[in-house]
Amino acid sequence: MTLTEKIKDPEKEKRKIKSDKKMRDLMTAYYIEAKTPKEQTGKKIAWITSGGPVEPLQVMDIIPVYPENYGAMIGASKMGVELCEKAEQMGYSSDLCSYARADIACATVNGGPIGGLPEPDMLICCNNICGTVLKWYEVQARYYKVPLFILDTPICHTEYNPDMKRYVTTQIQEYIDFLEKICGKRFDYDRMTEVGKLSIQGQRLWQEILDTTMNRPAPMTCFDAFFHLAMIVTLRGTKTAVDFYESLLAEMKERIAQGIGMLPQEKYRLVWDNLPVWYRLRWLSNKFASHSACLVADTYTSGWCSSMQYLDENDFLGSLAEMYTRIFLNTGTDIMADNIVKMVEKYEADGVVFHSNRSCKPYSLGQYDIQRIIQEKIGIPTLMIEADMSDERNFSESQIETRIDAFIEMLK
Amino acid sequence: MERIGIFKQIVSNPYEYARNWKEKTGGKVIGNFCSYTPEEVITAAGALPFRILGSGATISKANAFLQAYSCSLVRGALEDSLEGRLNFLDGTVFPHTCDSIQRLSDIWRMNTNYAFHADLIMPVKLDTESAEQYMTSVIRKFRKDLETGFGIRINDEMLQKAIQTSNQVRASLAKLYEIRKNSPEKIKSSELHAVFKASMVMDRNQLADALRELITFIENQKVAKKPDSKRIVLTGGLCSMPDIYDVIESSNGAVVWDDFCTGSRYFEGRIIEEGDLEKNIAQRYINRIVCPAKHSGIYARGNYLLEKIRENHADGVIFVFLKFCDPHSFDYPYMKEMLEKEGIPSMLFEIEEQASSGGQLQTRCEAFMEML
Ligand code: SF4
Ligand code: SF4
Numbered sequence: 001m002t003l004t005e006k007i008k009d010p011e012k013e014k015r016k017i018k019s020d021k022k023m024r025d026l027m028t029a030y031y032i033e034a035k036t037p038k039e040q041t042g043k044k045i046a047w048i049t050s051g052g053p054v055e056p057l058q059v060m061d062i063i064p065v066y067p068e069n070y071g072a073m074i075g076a077s078k079m080g081v082e083l084c085e086k087a088e089q090m091g092y093s094s095d096l097c098s099y100a101r102a103d104i105a106c107a108t109v110n111g112g113p114i115g116g117l118p119e120p121d122m123l124i125c126c127n128n129i130c131g132t133v134l135k136w137y138e139v140q141a142r143y144y145k146v147p148l149f150i151l152d153t154p155i156c157h158t159e160y161n162p163d164m165k166r167y168v169t170t171q172i173q174e175y176i177d178f179l180e181k182i183c184g185k186r187f188d189y190d191r192m193t194e195v196g197k198l199s200i201q202g203q204r205l206w207q208e209i210l211d212t213t214m215n216r217p218a219p220m221t222c223f224d225a226f227f228h229l230a231m232i233v234t235l236r237g238t239k240t241a242v243d244f245y246e247s248l249l250a251e252m253k254e255r256i257a258q259g260i261g262m263l264p265q266e267k268y269r270l271v272w273d274n275l276p277v278w279y280r281l282r283w284l285s286n287k288f289a290s291h292s293a294c295l296v297a298d299t300y301t302s303g304w305c306s307s308m309q310y311l312d313e314n315d316f317l318g319s320l321a322e323m324y325t326r327i328f329l330n331t332g333t334d335i336m337a338d339n340i341v342k343m344v345e346k347y348e349a350d351g352v353v354f355h356s357n358r359s360c361k362p363y364s365l366g367q368y369d370i371q372r373i374i375q376e377k378i379g380i381p382t383l384m385i386e387a388d389m390s391d392e393r394n395f396s397e398s399q400i401e402t403r404i405d406a407f408i409e410m411l412k
Numbered sequence: 413m414e415r416i417g418i419f420k421q422i423v424s425n426p427y428e429y430a431r432n433w434k435e436k437t438g439g440k441v442i443g444n445f446c447s448y449t450p451e452e453v454i455t456a457a458g459a460l461p462f463r464i465l466g467s468g469a470t471i472s473k474a475n476a477f478l479q480a481y482s483c484s485l486v487r488g489a490l491e492d493s494l495e496g497r498l499n500f501l502d503g504t505v506f507p508h509t510c511d512s513i514q515r516l517s518d519i520w521r522m523n524t525n526y527a528f529h530a531d532l533i534m535p536v537k538l539d540t541e542s543a544e545q546y547m548t549s550v551i552r553k554f555r556k557d558l559e560t561g562f563g564i565r566i567n568d569e570m571l572q573k574a575i576q577t578s579n580q581v582r583a584s585l586a587k588l589y590e591i592r593k594n595s596p597e598k599i600k601s602s603e604l605h606a607v608f609k610a611s612m613v614m615d616r617n618q619l620a621d622a623l624r625e626l627i628t629f630i631e632n633q634k635v636a637k638k639p640d641s642k643r644i645v646l647t648g649g650l651c652s653m654p655d656i657y658d659v660i661e662s663s664n665g666a667v668v669w670d671d672f673c674t675g676s677r678y679f680e681g682r683i684i685e686e687g688d689l690e691k692n693i694a695q696r697y698i699n700r701i702v703c704p705a706k707h708s709g710i711y712a713r714g715n716y717l718l719e720k721i722r723e724n725h726a727d728g729v730i731f732v733f734l735k736f737c738d739p740h741s742f743d744y745p746y747m748k749e750m751l752e753k754e755g756i757p758s759m760l761f762e763i764e765e766q767a768s769s770g771g772q773l774q775t776r777c778e779a780f781m782e783m784l
Contacts (some may be wrong), residue, residue: 051633091745093762095481095736099652124439127536131511134536137741138710142746150707154533155514157521163553167535167546174542333518358481365515368477369522 015262017224019248026244027230034063035118044121044183047140049133051303052126052151053175053324054196055237055316058093058195059188060179064118064124066234067136071099073113074106075278077388081102084391096161096361098391100136120144122182122360124175126151128330130362149178153325157332160325189317196316197239203305205245206232208306212252213296215348217261218269219252223285223299226276229301236304267292268411271343273299273370274355275389276362280397287401291408297347299340303328308337333366337373350411351381358388383407415629416603418622419610426613427492429433430462431500433615440502440562443526445489447673448507448534448703450551450693450722455616456566456574456616457558459502463612464489465674467497477519482753483734484765493524500656503528503561505554508536509705510739528561530554532714537707538698547694555690568689575683577616585611585679585778591630593668593724597638598630601667602657608674642784645726645746646670649740656732656761659774663781668724671716673703704739713743714750721756728784729758731775744756757784 033041043063048054050068057064074080080102086109087101089093092100106112123146125137134150141148151171154164176187209228212219228248235241255261270288272295277284288295293296306328312319328339340352352374357364371382383403422429442461443452451461466488474491492498503526506517521529534550535543554564588607592599607626611619642665646656649672655732658666670676681696683689684736701716702708721729729751745762751758759780761773 091748093741093744096738096741100742131536132516132738132742134707136737138707139742141710148710151539154534154535154546155508155531157514157517157531157533161553163546163549164533166549167542169548170542174540240714300748332521333515336521349631356479358479361482361511362514365477365482365512366518368479369519 005123008336010073011264015260015264017220017248017251019244020249022244023228023231026240027234029239030234031114034065035114036154039104039119040102045118046122046124047117047120047137048124049126049129049137050233051129051307051324051327051329052124053320055195055199056176056179056192057124058237059191060124060183060185062179062183063118064234065120067103067117067140069230069233070106070113070117071390072276072278073103073228074102076097076281077113078392079261080113080279080390081392082108084393094391097132097136098388099359100132100139102390104136104139104143104403106200107140109277111143120146122146122178123148124151125149126153126324126326128153128324130329130360132361135284147178147182149175151175151324153330155330156326156335160322164325165321169318172317172321175373185363192317195237197313198239198242199250200308200311200313200316202236202238202241203308203311205242205310207251207302209245209249209252210297210302212249212256215256216269216348217259217263218294218296219255219262219264221258221262221285222272222295222301223276225298225301226281229304230240232304237361238310261294262406263292264290264296266291266294268408269294270294270346271295271297271299271340271349271352272355273340273352273367274357275300275360277355277387277395278387278389279392280387281394283397287404291404293408293411295353296349297343299328299336299343333369334368334373337370340370341374341377344374345382349380351407353407354384355389356384356386357385359391359393360389381407381410416599416606419607419626420603422436422614423606426465426609427467427500428498429613430460431722433460434500437615441500442503442528443498443501444505444507446507446509446703447675447677448509448697448706451552452571452578452693453551453555453558453566454572455577456555456571457556457562457564458570459562460613460615462501463674464492464498464504465490465612469497477523478516481736482512482516483736484763485734486516489618490516490519493520500544501526503530504533505530507532507534509703510737512736512738530557530561534697535708536705538702539708540713544698545695548688548691549695551690567777571689572685574616575685577688578622579682579685580620581611581616581623582679582682584620584627587627588623588630589669589676589679591627591772595635595637596666596668596747597635598633600657601661602655605655605657605675605747608614608678612674612678614720614747642668642728642781643668643724643726645717645721645724646672646675646732647713647729648731649673649737655776656730656773660730661780663774663778663782665777665781668726670719671713671718677701677703687774703742711750713761716746717747718750718754720758721751721754726756728780729756730780731758733762735762735764775781 047064054064083102083105086105307323307326311323442454443464454461473494474487681700683696684692721763
């Protein structure tokens with residue numbers, strides 16, 4: 001190790017988010033518990049989709065595990081291509097979602113990040129994010145031979161109607177019955193109230209953290225949000241998440257007070273749409289930073305509090321159906337466009353970067369319309385990047401670099 | 413064959429048929445995308461249910477609305493619409509199936525100008541009681557929406573009559589499958605497919621009569637028995653694709669069954685004609701074999717396939733679906749594995765664009781038949 005490497009650049013150090021380490025430790029602890037043999041923890045494991053209602057699992061002391069979060073880890077550790085290719089050898093088309101492909105392949109090999117996910121005792125699939133998860137969880141239900149519960153949340157193109165409400169509400173009860181049967185114990189409704197409160201608190205804090213970037217300079221970017229998101233996804237409804245987000249929020253406020261921005265210089269403020277490109281986070285973040293362009297907000301990480309307005313704090317269980325059905329990805333393209341327009345206004349953004357993500361059709365199809373709507377309504381420049389969140393084979397660096405450079409020219 | 417001629421003619425230009433129908437009857441034409449569209453309700457409203465399969469024309473305008481990674485049905489349908497080829501439509505119905513159709517519905521609603529637009533958000537799982545109830549409520553709402561949309565009233569008698577007609581049509585189509593299975597020389601699969609494609613756009617009352625006549629005719633004709641050929645079951649989605657039937661038949665294969673929504677799934681299941689009619693329509697969907705975008709247990713489609721292979725003494729299976737089709741692509745590996753366990757050979761044909769696939773299919777098909 002050379003001397004220069006040991007001496008840290010104080011400017012850079014100052015801008016580092018101190019809570020990053022805490023976050024890493026907490027996630028490690030979470031995965032260690034999940035991977036501890038069940039005989040020791042006495043807890044069952046449920047695999048659940050990222051948009052699924054995790055709170056009832058917390059009530060039942062079931063450890064929730066997220067294959068999508070794992071898909072992100074696979075992407076970030078650049079194992080996506082290898083695993084996707086393995087899935088293709090198994091007969092899965094290369095046009096399928098790369099999270100699904102990677103996870104399906106990973107289950108059959110001894111490996112992957114953290115040595116693979118702990119085996120599930122049950123699968124909980126909520127289709128409020130896509131139809132892919134239904135097929136994906138069917139595959140895993142056949143592979144692991146464990147019970148599969150499907151929470152079917154009708155898409156709200158233009159409305160959430162009483163029929164939908166009745167249907168999903170009934171299913172929430174079916175969900176609880178399913179858990180009671182598997183665990184062989186009663187569902188504790190008092191505990192549900194507590195977990196519900198923690199979930200709402202966590203979501204509020206997360207939104208507050210995301211909102212700190214309204215400040216100029218922004219104390220963090222969406223690349224930091226991508227990292228800190230794992231907490232609201234995996235530990236929603238726990239005190240751990242609430243405590244951690246409280247400290248993260250405090251840190252952000254402190255940075256604002258001291259005028260610390262994430263970028264040395266913040267000339268342009270941008271909004272990101274769609275999932276991150278996990279295997280190129282660093283590259284993209286540096287690329288934008290080199291132009292003094294700060295990605296202040298994104299539609300993805302805010303997705304986990306996108307339907308908070310439908311939650312009733314005093315009747316968490318009763319409002320669960322609506323809150324999980326009306327998340328932004330389960331609505332019409334025009335509603336999604338409105339959401340971005342509002343974000344641009346709220347965060348005073350100068351442009352929008354769209355990730356046209358081959359893996360994710362419900363998120364990506366319709367983006368061309370959203371692009372047009374933004375141009376009509378606010379007339380700011382937009383950029384479309386063609387890529388994939390975990391399958392690196394769909395990323396063309398030189399092409400994307402040229403497009404980003406040209407886009408920044410338009411912002412000038 | 414003369415009796416098949418009328419069907420073939422419609423298939424050669426379904427858009428023109430709809431336009432003429434409209435001119436003659438003054439009725440409304442309602443486009444739809446899938447076999448989960450309760451056609452009976454549309455027929456009861458005096459309108460023509462018109463299944464949109466895309467004309468297969470080159471995509472240009474649709475490229476500004478849909479990424480290249482969406483299937484050719486979705487892109488082709490939008491292209492036709494943007495080009496004005498579907499301007500005879502008075503409305504469109506999108507039953508919720510796959511993610512691509514879901515977004516197509518939004519794009520369609522925002523960029524086209526038909527008077528009526530309905531999203532039928534059917535349940536995705538079909539194996540629970542609450543799903544069945546919900547499905548019933550979706551169909552009831554659809555009936556009301558049609559009533560308000562077109563300022564009409566659909567009474568029970570009208571709906572009942574439409575259900576009777578569609579039951580007759582289904583019985584006839586099932587009969588045709590039966591005839592082909594027992595005496596393949598009497599009707600070619602490519603002809604049968606033309607009948608199906610026409611059935612999904614034709615005036616249903618006229619269709620019921622035309623099918624009856626066709627069956628009488630076929631049953632009475634004397635044709636020499638054909639030499640034995642390889643018996644094939646098709647599985648997948650025939651949303652829009654080249655004529656694979658000619659290819660299979662010219663490679664000495666005979667299609668004996670399929671699980672297409674433009675094939676067996678279109679006629680399977682009878683709707684009870686009395687009582688709660690919407691509930692009865694829902695029940696048919698619940699009992700019928702699912703489309704891969706729906707759930708009814710984790711082995712439903714695989715088991716169905718094996719059952720049909722046995723019933724029809726098939727020699728092999730051809731999987732055929734469109735590139736970028738998620739639901740079918742996800743089901744393929746496990747279904748293929750189930751076949752392998754039973755020692756049933758299969759091949760997969762993934763179709764990219766309608767036009768360019770013909771030659772390739774021919775070569776691969778011939779090789780597959782040789783292997784059988
Ligand atoms: S990336 Fe998209 S398609 Fe894949 S699981 Fe997530 S929401 Fe579904
Ligand atoms: S072919 Fe597949 S992807 Fe295309 S519309 Fe049909 S189900 Fe959807």
